[in-house]
Every structure is written in C-alpha cells, then in structure tokens.
Amino acid sequence: MAQLTALLLPLLTLVLSLPGVISTTFTIINKCEQTVWPGILSNAGVPSMSTTGFSLQTGESKTITAPTSWGGRFWGRTLCSNDSTDKFSCVTGDCGSGKIECSGNGAAPPATLAEFTLDGSGGLDFFDVSLVDGYNLPMQVVPQGGTGQNCTTTGCISDLNDSCPSELKVTSAEADGNVACKSACEAFSQPEYCCSGAYATPDTCKPSTYSQIFKSACPHAYSYAYDDRTSTFTCASADYTITFCPTPNTSQKSSQGQAPPTPTTDTGSPSINGTMIYQGALDDSGASPSSGAHALRSYGIAGAVSITVAIWELWQLF
Numbered sequence: 551m552a553q554l555t556a557l558l559l560p561l562l563t564l565v566l567s568l569p570g571v572i573s574t575t576f577t578i579i580n581k582c583e584q585t586v587w588p589g590i591l592s593n594a595g596v597p598s599m600s601t602t603g604f605s606l607q608t609g610e611s612k613t614i615t616a617p618t619s620w621g622g623r624f625w626g627r628t629l630c631s632n633d634s635t636d637k638f639s640c641v642t643g644d645c646g647s648g649k650i651e652c653s654g655n656g657a658a659p660p661a662t663l664a665e666f667t668l669d670g671s672g673g674l675d676f677f678d679v680s681l682v683d684g685y686n687l688p689m690q691v692v693p694q695g696g697t698g699q700n701c702t703t704t705g706c707i708s709d710l711n712d713s714c715p716s717e718l719k720v721t722s723a724e725a726d727g728n729v730a731c732k733s734a735c736e737a738f739s740q741p742e743y744c745c746s747g748a749y750a751t752p753d754t755c756k757p758s759t760y761s762q763i764f765k766s767a768c769p770h771a772y773s774y775a776y777d778d779r780t781s782t783f784t785c786a787s788a789d790y791t792i793t794f795c796p797t798p799n800t801s802q803k804s805s806q807g808q809a810p811p812t813p814t815t816d817t818g819s820p821s822i823n824g825t826m827i828y829q830g831a832l833d834d835s836g837a838s839p840s841s842g843a844h845a846l847r848s849y850g851i852a853g854a855v856s857i858t859v860a861i862w863e864l865w866q867l868f
C-alpha cells in the first residue's frame with residue numbers, strides 16, 4: 551500500500567502542475583502599529599482580483615490568488631473612517647470610492663505602491679516598489695520560491711514621513727504629525743520632476759535632488775519615472791508577500807518570532823537546468839504561504855524521471 555502511494559504521488563504531482571492549475575498568490579501582512587486598509591487596482595484589460603480593498607489590523611494578513619497573467623498595484627490606506635453619512639475615506643492613499651472596496655479606483659498620491667506584471671516578457675513576473683507617486687507607508691515585497699537572477703526582495707523600509715523635505719511633507723491634524731511625503735512632481739508640477747514634456751525620455755529626465763533623497767532612503771524603490779535599472783525585479787514561478795511596516799528599524803532582525811524567509815535566488819536551490827525544485831516547500835514551516843502550488847509546479851526533469859519509474863513499477867505489479 552505504501553508502495554502504491556509512493557507510486558501515485560508523482561502522478562498526482564504531474565496532474566497538479568499542468569498549466570492552468572498554476573496560480574500566483576499574494577499574502578499581504580500588516581506589521582504597522584495601526585490598521586492599514588490595502589487597496590488593489592488591476593491594470594486595464596486584465597481580470598480584477600477577488601477584492602479591491604479591505605482592512606488589516608496590526609498583525610493581520612490576507613492571502614489572495616491572482617488571475618493568470620494579472621497586472622496591477624497594491625498600496626496601503628491609513629487613517630480611514632466613515633463620516634456621518636457612512637462615506638468611507640482615508641487620510642492617505644484614499645481611492646475615492648466612498649467604500650472599503652476601491653472598485654477600479656487608484657490611490658490618491660502620495661502613496662507607496664507595489665506594482666506587478668505577472669507572466670510578462672519571457673514568462674517572468676515583473677515587480678517593483680515605487681515612490682514615483684510619493685510615500686505613505688514602508689512596504690516590502692518578498693518573493694517566495696521563485697527563481698531568477700533578479701528574484702530578490704525589494705521595498706522601501708525607511709520612514710520617509712520624518713526624513714521628508716519640509717516642502718514635500720504632508721501633515722495631518724488627525725494623526726498629529728507627518729503622514730506622507732509627496733513626490734517633487736506632485737508638489738511642483740514641473741516637467742523635469744515629472745519626466746514629461748521635454749523631459750519625457752530616460753536621457754533627458756535625470757534624478758533630482760528630491761528623487762535622490764528617496765533613492766538614498768530606499769535604494770531598491772523607484773525614485774523617479776526612469777529609475778528602472780536599479781528598481782525592477784523579476785521572478786519566475788514565485789508567490790509574493792507584501793508587508794506594510796516590515797520592520798521598525800532596518801538594523802533590527804527577527805526580534806518578533808522568525809525572520810521573514812530569505813528570497814530564493816539561483817544559488818543554493820537544487821537545480822536541473824530548466825527545472826527548479828522548490829526547496830522552501832521542504833524546509834519552510836506550514837506558515838509559509840508558498841508551500842502548495844509552487845512546489846508542485848516544478849516537477850520538470852526530476853518529476854518526469856520519477857513518473858517514468860512509477861509507471862514502470864506499476865507495470866511490474868500487474
């Protein structure tokens with residue numbers, strides 16, 4: 551019986567990893583000291599997510615499965631409330647829907663954005679964290695179980711509320727302090743900051759003293775529109791966690807329970823060319839959001855070999 555199970559397992563693996571069963575999950579985690587209301591906007595022409603906005607209390611998380619080839623953005627809304635007419639709005643990142651669901655509306659700047667294009671050029675997922683529309687919350691994107699040279703963690707961990715230049719600062723009486731930091735484009739509407747008009751090419755739109763402040767605080771995040779070279783990341787076959795306020799301070803490590811899983815890169819994973827066996831599925835605890843689909847999708851050569859062996863052994867049985 552045990553033998554039969556051993557034989558059927560690879561076959562089950564094969565079936566589950568067939569195209570169409572594959573999907574990408576996003577796990578959104580709030581480690582901020584206050585409630586965050588994530589918003590999700592899908593790109594034009596792609597199916598939308600099952601939700602476009604919800605609330606996450608401190609320590610809460612939510613996992614969402616994306617439609618195939620999804621593209622769009624995530625952001626966090628802060629200081630949200632209902633007014634006397636039950637209209638919902640937020641001090642930062644508001645999407646103007648009047649409800650918790652954003653239903654096709656985007657974030658009012660300034661807002662930190664996590665942007666994704668799944669299954670893009672070369673079958674890779676493209677993602678970044680962007681401060682092009684300003685900053686309201688620290689955000690981090692950690693790929694889980696993906697492969698590729700640029701399949702690494704990105705984000706903006708620093709607190710830009712306080713290091714924000716005074717002419718870009720957004721304050722709120724409600725929050726009793728700084729709540730966000732505008733982009734120079736939003737603050738001054740100048741083409742050289744917005745990379746528009748005569749500055750609409752990578753050659754003419756250069757980093758400004760303002761974008762450089764963002765860049766030095768958050769070296770992996772987009773600081774202006776043509777910041778691609780150091781700010782775009784790619785993975786094959788990954789799931790993603792998006793964390794608001796990932797750590798109180800960058801110097802701190804794993805003071806609260808286990809450290810976040812390190813991103814998987816080429817090195818260290820058992821690999822048969824063209825095939826990655828996702829090691830995380832074996833050594834991660836059950837808490838990992840990435841256990842399921844990605845372990846199964848990577849049968850590749852190793853899987854094919856074991857299936858051949860399984861079929862051959864099955865043949866011997868009868």
Ligand SMILES: *[C@@H]1O[C@H](CO)[C@@H](O)[C@H](O)[C@H]1NC(C)=O
Binds near residue numbers: 632638
């Ligand atoms: C606003 O009202 C909605 C609908 O009644 C409710 O679900 C939500 O919790 C309220 N939000 C806040 C911030 O009070």
Ligand SMILES: *[C@@H]1O[C@H](CO)[C@@H](O)[C@H](O)[C@H]1NC(C)=O
Binds near residue numbers: 688
């Ligand atoms: C920045 O301001 C927001 C309010 O929009 C607040 O929730 C957040 O905690 C602040 N960021 C930091 C790192 O304190």
Ligand SMILES: *[C@@H]1O[C@H](CO)[C@@H](O)[C@H](O)[C@H]1NC(C)=O
Binds near residue numbers: 700779782
């Ligand atoms: C992507 O990988 C290449 C080659 O290792 C590297 O030069 C480049 O800086 C990486 N891009 C990012 C955004 O890290």
Ligand SMILES: *[C@@H]1O[C@H](CO)[C@@H](O)[C@H](O)[C@H]1NC(C)=O
Binds near residue numbers: 798799
């Ligand atoms: C983070 O660092 C700042 C100074 O850099 C300090 O004032 C603050 O107390 C630290 N926060 C935590 C939670 O350790």
Ligand SMILES: *[C@@H]1O[C@H](CO)[C@@H](O)[C@H](O)[C@H]1NC(C)=O
Binds near residue numbers: 816
């Ligand atoms: C196989 O992959 C390794 C890295 O994982 C690479 O160094 C090697 O060149 C590849 N070989 C072939 C035949 O593609």
